Amino acid sequence: MNSNISTLGELLEAAGTQWRAYDIGRRITKLDKAEFTQIELGARPYPYPLMGHAHIAIQFWDKNATQDPYVWFLKFPIDEQSKLVLATRDHFANLVLEALGTELTSEDADGKLDNNPYVFTPNANKLAAFNALMKVEIKRPASQYYEAVENYFHAPLIHDWQTLAVQGLADFAMRLEHGQNQALLQSHWQVLPGEVQNTLAAMLEHVAISVSITELLSKSIDDALENQNKAMLINSLRAISGSSSKGILEKCVDNVLDSVFATDIEILLILVGRLWQTFILPERLYALLDNAAQVSEGDFFAGVFADLVAIPALRPQVLSILRAPSRDETLSRAIGKLFNA
Known part of the structure; x- marks a missing residue:
């Protein structure tokens, strides 16, 4: 990397851009700039690793530009302490400097990083959710597909859901505070066709939903458990997961773990x-790990354990279970396999 540039943040600032960083692996979550700088310096672990990597979206724009911002979707490996492998970050930055210099927003910048090994494309649902969220944050109009979804939610039982676009559903989820959207969602959630509910749930998991919608989804989870409706349960769990109503979330999880x-x-x-x-x-x-240990399929427990222990906020609790003296026999065997593989 250039001797005057040691982080992606410095590279973006040297290019005269304004920028924001987001985790886009588990849930689309804005990363505080000071925190991101500490991550880049190796001073703190990446907070939301997924499958051994940090999945990062960086949105940047020229300070004087009127066009939509540029976005890099980046995937960097993390080490055993969940810190970025800085050599890969440096390699990416060097490739950018070779391809673009510090002209990151030049007219011919598009396409020059297509073969970069650290650039990835999120799945269609996550990409639609990110696009919808960005339009809200930069105060741009929703996509051309949004109006059709708004109209649909006024009478979902008589409109054809098959005409709806994924991007329109993402726009609706990110604009629940607009007009009657929240009330319409509350009125119709449980009668939505499975395909609509499934796609909408994939968007709502990135939204800090209100207490009233959290309560609605909590009831939906209870109903799904009582009726053993797995599809409704999955959709409701995904949709509720972004809520900040901690007590309701915990109660829902406890009920699932005991079902x-x-x-x-x-x-x-x-x-x-x-x-x-x-x-x-x-x-x-x-309780979660004990249940996972009872799944006999392949290396399921090992995958769950590896995923949870990589999350810095959970690592101490996960490691403490390794030392717990009174573990269930099934859980003890599953843990033993981790060290005898």
Whole structure:
């Protein structure tokens, strides 16, 4: 890297841009600039690693430009302490400097990083959610598909859901505070066609939903557990996961862990991937790992353990279970396999 540039933040500032960074691996979450600088310096771990990597979106724009911002979607490996492997960050920055110099927003910048090994494309749902969120944050109009979704939610039982676009549903989810959107969602959530509900849930997991919608989804989870409706349960868990109503979230997770779905692989993956913050409580984490240990398929337990222990906020609790003297026999065997593989 250039001797005067040691971080991506410095590279972006040397190019005269304004910028923001987001985690885009687990949930689209804005990263504080000071925190991101500490991550780049190796002074603190990456807070939300997924599958051994940090998935980062960097949005940047020329201070004098009127066009939409540029975005880099970047994937860097993390080490055993969940810190960025800085050599890969440096390699990416050097490739950028070779391809673009510090002219990051020049007219011919597009396409020059297409073959960069650290650039990735998020899945369609996450890309739509990110695009919708960015339009809200920079105060730009929603996509051309948004109006059709708004109209649909006024009478979902008579409109054809198959005409709706994923981007329109993402715009709706990111604009729940606009007009009647929140009230319409509350009125119709449980009667939405499965395909619409599934896509909308994939968007809502990135939204800090209100208490009233959290309560609605909590009831939906209870109903799904009572009726053993797995599809509704998955969608409701995903949709509720971005809520800041900690007590409601924890109660929902406890109910799932004590249900017929307690050892269902898909449900456990939802809990681990999207509701990890509820497992700060050691007893709840123990219940999750105990349930995961009862899944006989392949290396499922090892994958769950590796995912959770990589999250800095959970690492002490996960490691403490290794030393717990009164573990269930199934859990003890599963942990033993981790060290005998």
